[in-house]
Amino acid sequence: MTLMYTIAAEAQNAKPEPQHLKPRPPDHNRMTHTHAGHDSVMPACPGNDSVMHAQAGIRRNRLTAPRPRPRIRLSRVVFRGCLMPSHYLAQVEIDGLEIIGYSVAGEETVVAMPQLDVCFDIGKAPDQIIAVNHVLLTHGHMDHAAGLAYYLSHRNFCGMAPGVVLAPKNLLGPIRDILQAWGRLDGNSIPAKLVGVEPGDEYAVKPNLFARAFPTKHSRGSVGFTLIERRKKLKDQYHGLTGPQIVELKKQGVEIDYRLDIPLVTYLGDTQYVDFSQLDYIRTSRILIAECTFYEDDHAGRAEAGRHMHINEFVRLIESLDNEHIVVTHTTARTPMSEVRKVLKNDLPKDKYDRMILLMDQRRGRRHTA
Ligand SMILES: [Zn+2]
Numbered sequence: 544m545t546l547m548y549t550i551a552a553e554a555q556n557a558k559p560e561p562q563h564l565k566p567r568p569p570d571h572n573r574m575t576h577t578h579a580g581h582d583s584v585m586p587a588c589p590g591n592d593s594v595m596h597a598q599a600g601i602r603r604n605r606l607t608a609p610r611p612r613p614r615i616r617l618s619r620v621v622f623r624g625c626l627m628p629s630h631y632l633a634q635v636e637i638d639g640l641e642i643i644g645y646s647v648a649g650e651e652t653v654v655a656m657p658q659l660d661v662c663f664d665i666g667k668a669p670d671q672i673i674a675v676n677h678v679l680l681t682h683g684h685m686d687h688a689a690g691l692a693y694y695l696s697h698r699n700f701c702g703m704a705p706g707v708v709l710a711p712k713n714l715l716g717p718i719r720d721i722l723q724a725w726g727r728l729d730g731n732s733i734p735a736k737l738v739g740v741e742p743g744d745e746y747a748v749k750p751n752l753f754a755r756a757f758p759t760k761h762s763r764g765s766v767g768f769t770l771i772e773r774r775k776k777l778k779d780q781y782h783g784l785t786g787p788q789i790v791e792l793k794k795q796g797v798e799i800d801y802r803l804d805i806p807l808v809t810y811l812g813d814t815q816y817v818d819f820s821q822l823d824y825i826r827t828s829r830i831l832i833a834e835c836t837f838y839e840d841d842h843a844g845r846a847e848a849g850r851h852m853h854i855n856e857f858v859r860l861i862e863s864l865d866n867e868h869i870v871v872t873h874t875t876a877r878t879p880m881s882e883v884r885k886v887l888k889n890d891l892p893k894d895k896y897d898r899m900i901l902l903m904d905q906r907r908g909r910r911h912t913a
Pocket residue numbers: 682684687761813
């Protein structure tokens with residue numbers, strides 16, 4: 544199985560040190576490449592005085608949670624400038640981390656974690672995610688990528704820094720073509736920072752938060768992403784030393800720290816079954832965001848044809864993973880949420896079922912807090 548080999552090879556070849564991917568040099572005069580800022584409060588759109596603070600964005604007081612949270616500086620994204628958001632998004636909160644999104648197979652998929660400053664796929668670019676600085680695009684299907692030009696263009700309109708888009712390397716050419724074409728149609732160039740990724744690549748989203756790409760089995764070049772918090776820990780033998788002693792060791796060039804990677808979130812995007820447990824950072828991610836599209840017994844062939852996950856494969860996958868929370872995405876309008884829940888409850892071991900959160904079951908004013 545080619546992909547299995549690829550995953551195993553990728554795991555072995557994982558780069559030992561963080562590598563900040565460099566985007567390709569600008570190759571057409573319609574794009575401006577600059578660094579996107581982090582942790583910034585976005586300015587209101589020009590010409591719109593009706594600023595609505597955090598109408599659908601993240602409020603500061605939600606950041607308090609009883610459980611330990613990542614030691615990364617959480618972004619504060621303020622959604623401003625529109626009388627009414629374009630989308631009504633599902634909201635989930637896990638250990639103080641907010642997930643907002645919409646994901647229906649064939650219709651639209653966009654899943655954002657504003658505090659981590661990332662949006663997995665872009666869907667049709669809901670207003671609530673325009674201020675998020677990084678889009679992590681898994682593949683080029685329309686329902687996942689249609690809003691890319693609007694996201695980038697609207698950021699420019701609102702005076703924000705160019706959006707950063709991580710996308711499979713083989714898609715950068717077509718993305719540039721689309722942005723150029725839209726620029727000609729619109730009469731304004733569309734600034735963007737495009738970064739091509741391949742399995743094993745990492746990109747620093749924040750100083751100690753890295754997005755790592757891994758291969759999925761869906762379309763040519765398709766990838767998923769894991770967000771990894773990277774800490775430095777003092778080696779055991781140096782515990783108990785005084786400050787000056789540590790400074791002295793550092794002066795002597797002694798490596799007193801070791802690197803500790805903590806996988807926070809894995810987003811699979813669209814994919815057929817792959818034994819993702821081969822990659823430890825996926826298996827142990829605190830949160831897994833995974834697709835499961837088909838729930839009827841006789842739909843295994845359709846799952847295979849569309850390269851999506853069937854419930855039987857999903858169960859096999861989940862049984863091999865150790866994630867604390869599993870957010871299920873890419874359900875279909877054809878299968879009611881109550882039926883999806885029933886099938887999951889029936890087919891999964893109880894301890895696994897208890898970790899399930901159905902993203903699209905959190906709409907209609909409901910809000911899941913774990
Ligand atoms: Zn797809």
